[in-house]
Amino acid sequence: MRTLQSLFVSFAVVLLMSSICFGSDLDLFSDQHGTLRIAGGTAHIPVMKEITKRIMTRYPDVRISVAGGGSGVGIQQVGEGMVEIGNAGRAATDDEIARFGLVPFKWAIDGVGAIVHPDNGVKALTRTQLQAVFSGTITNWQQLGGVDRTINLYTRDQASGTRKVFWSKALNKGDISMAANVVNSNGAMKTAIANDPYGIGYVSVGHMDASTAPITLDGVTPTLETVRNGSYGVARGLYSLTKGQPQGLTKAFIDYLFSGEGQQIAADKGFIPVR
Known part of the structure; x- marks a missing residue:
């Protein structure tokens, strides 16, 4: 003992x-x-x-x-x-x-990536399609192979670094429709899309989870690994x-x-x- x-x-x-x-x-x-x-x-x-x-x-x-x-x-x-x-x-x-x-x-x-509701059937877009969606040129999910429903746009305010990176690198500095709903944080964006089956917005890759679904852009899904290896280019410090x-x-x-x-x-x- x-x-x-x-x-x-x-x-x-x-x-x-x-x-x-x-x-x-x-x-x-x-x-x-x-x-x-x-x-x-x-x-x-x-x-x-x-x-x-x-x-x-x-x-x-x-x-x-x-x-x-x-x-x-x-x-x-x-x-x-x-x-x-x-x-x-x-x-x-x-x-x-x-x-x-x-x-x-x-x-x-x-990284910064576009997100939709998990039940949305559209989960892959080309950069040209994404730009058309956010500019308001494409306004219905049916135009993208989805259901016949109006696309609800969500964006961040002008002070947002997330917005600046998404606008410059994903949208090539194209227009963002004035009809877009403005939210004030990554968390608020994620909540908005998680509660809107016909919404599309964008968040930091670090904020992505199962409550939303990432949009594959030009064949590349925004993930930690694709940002790390450089195959997904919408990234920032x-x-x-x-x-x-x-x-x-x-x-x-x-x-x-x-x-x-x-x-x-x-x-x-x-x-x-x-x-």
Whole structure:
């Protein structure tokens, strides 16, 4: 019995020493406290919330708020000092970087794809057909081999980085019909399409799940693998930006995004890590 107890004690000591020796990437926050404000791109939110939960669970003296609003909002708010980190699903322009003194950090790669309701019989389009749908030239699913129903278009607002990438790379900067319903986040888009059998919209590949069905574009379905290997070209970087070089709590958060744990969280949420 004494031998068994000794084994248990030895095992506990080994575990303790391992945790001391190897630690965790969360140790970046061991000497941090205060408040960190984050806002902007909605594709980023699942990663931001998971990281925030882990940090605040371990370090209750650190308070982090995460808000959406779109890439344009993220860039503007961090530039104007309203938040410490602004998220964007597009690269900041040279003018934005110069005007606000921004420093961008690209920590993942994401795709953007068109989606429909799972019961929709049309799940493959050519780029020309997709452009005609979003411009309002094609208005009925029957024109695409589907049922005789009006196509309900959904798009994002002008501040959205997801919209900019889809518009420039999937639609070749073609028109988006003024009749399209405007939603304000990837989550809202997914919910709208999941509840509209005749709707079509677009979301970050990282937000795709069984509640909607992806549209195969020119023979290639938007997935994590097709974005990674480059066969699906409607892709973009996910950025977190700071005003000047980050310091203190802000720097710890940026460093964690690029750590092993941070990059694994990005992968777990459906994005392609940069490291």
